[in-house]
Amino acid sequence: MKAHFFSLLLLAPFVSRAESDAVTVAYKGYADTYYGYDFNEPVNHRRPGFLYNHTTTDAPAVNLALIQVELNGGWYHASLGLMAGTYSRINLAAEPDLLQHFYDTYVGVALNRSRTLWLDVGEFSSHIGFESAIGADNYTLSRSLMAENSPYxxxxxxxxxxxxxxxxxxxxxxxxxQRVRPLAGNSLPGFGTKVAWTPHDRLLLNWSTYAGSEFPDDQRRMRYFNNLYAHLVLSSAVSMYLGCDIGWQQRATSGNNLWWSPNAILRWKLDDRWATAFRVEQYNDASGVIVSLPGRTALTGVSFNVDRQISKNLLFRVEMRYLRNSSPAFQRGDSLLRSSTSLLASFSIRFS
Structure with a gap:
């Protein structure tokens, strides 16, 4: 009885505040269709295995089709998202078929009167990086190497x-x-932190971390990961992201394996309808912790895209991308090449 009494006391501030809050329900939708062409013409019609978005070549496809319902009750909120497309099929391939179709599905409650402290439980977008699965929110059509190989x-x-x-x-x-279900035999959860500082509307600085093990308890090897980025608005037309990932994982014997990835994206908004973006990036993973390629993983990439905002909800994008590895890693027929050039076009539509 005492336990229930104290529980009611703890909930009283939220209940009393909730009585005056109107409950709102919002429905959102998004679809990203695309056509990709890889000049290496891979026989499996797939982009390289370290990419998880826009992976099909030589055929029209849907990268992400999403329907989302969001409930807001003032001191509590909830979200249910259902998705399909090549992104969900490739990125969640290790999960059961049913679990591959959930996106941002969670419930949350405010823990203080000012509603500045929130606890959310469920599946939610990662706190790592500045790119998301919603392509229209990103500066570039394709995702960067650092985004594709850290949790979405x-x-x-x-x-x-x-x-x-x-x-x-x-x-x-x-x-x-990036797991829906814990790894079998691993009792250690993963831990993450985020610190974001926005001193004014022209600058954002972010530092996100992750620590955990991706091995069973009897083979435990700790993984530590840092993501740092800055968003700079240089003018009303020009803005950019500067980012860097660095991670290390314990070896089976002693020492650590290191990987790192710098990234810079410059966007120029020509007017309300047209925009361009240029990206330069690297991904270095000599030990193949995250990306394991024949020889050695030392990728360099550049891309250029043009965006046309056809209407408020409809966006057309075209992107040319060039990737090169230090050793042959890209399939062309029965051979491996050091480089890959691709052309990608996308129509995306959203409603809310």
């Missing part, structure tokens, strides 16, 4: 606190490195 989503609990307008802090306990 996490499953577990997330505590988010915004003590001031300029600051956002988060702490996460999750099932692992």
């Amino acid at each position: 989503f996490l499953t577990g609990g997330r505590l988010t606190w915004k003590p001031k307008k300029e600051w956002e802090l988060a702490f996460l306990v999750v099932d692992g490195w």
Whole structure:
């Protein structure tokens, strides 16, 4: 009885506040269709295995089709997203078929009266990086190497606190490195943190981390990961992202294996309808912790895209991308080449 009484006391502030809050329900939708051409003409009609978006070549395809329902009750909120497309099929290939179709599905509750402290539980977008699965929100049509090879989503609990307008802090306990279900035999959850500082509307600085093991307990090897990026608005037309990932994982014997990836994206908005973006990037993973290619993983890439905002909800994009590895890694017939050039076009539509 005492336990129930104290529970009611703890919930009283939220219940009393909730009585005056109107519950709102929002419906959102998004679809990203594309056609890709790889000049190496791979026989399996697939882009390289370290890419998870826009992976089909020589045929029209749907990268992501998404329907989302969001509930907001003031002191609580919830989200249910259902998705399909090549992104969900490739990126969640290790999960059961049913679980491959959930996107941002969670419930959350405010833990203070000012509603600046929130606890969310479920599957939610990753706190790592500045690119998401929603392509229309990104500066480039394709995703960067660092985005493709770090988590797009996490499953577990997330505590988010915004003590001031300029600051956002988060702490996460999750099932692992982009997993819906924990790895069998691994009792150690993954842990994440985020610190974001926006001193004014022209600058954002972010530092996100992850720590955990992707091995069973009897083979435990810790993985530590840092993501840092800055978003700079240089003028009303020009803005850019500068980012860097660096991670290390314990070896089976002793020492650590290191991987790292720098990235820069410059976007120029010509007017309300037209925009361009240029990206230069690297991905270095000599030990093949995340990306294992024949020989050695030392990728360099450049891309250029042109965007046409046809209407408020409809976006057309075209992108040319060039990737090169230090050793032959890209399939062309029965041979391996050091480089890959691709052309990608996309129509995306959204509603809310």
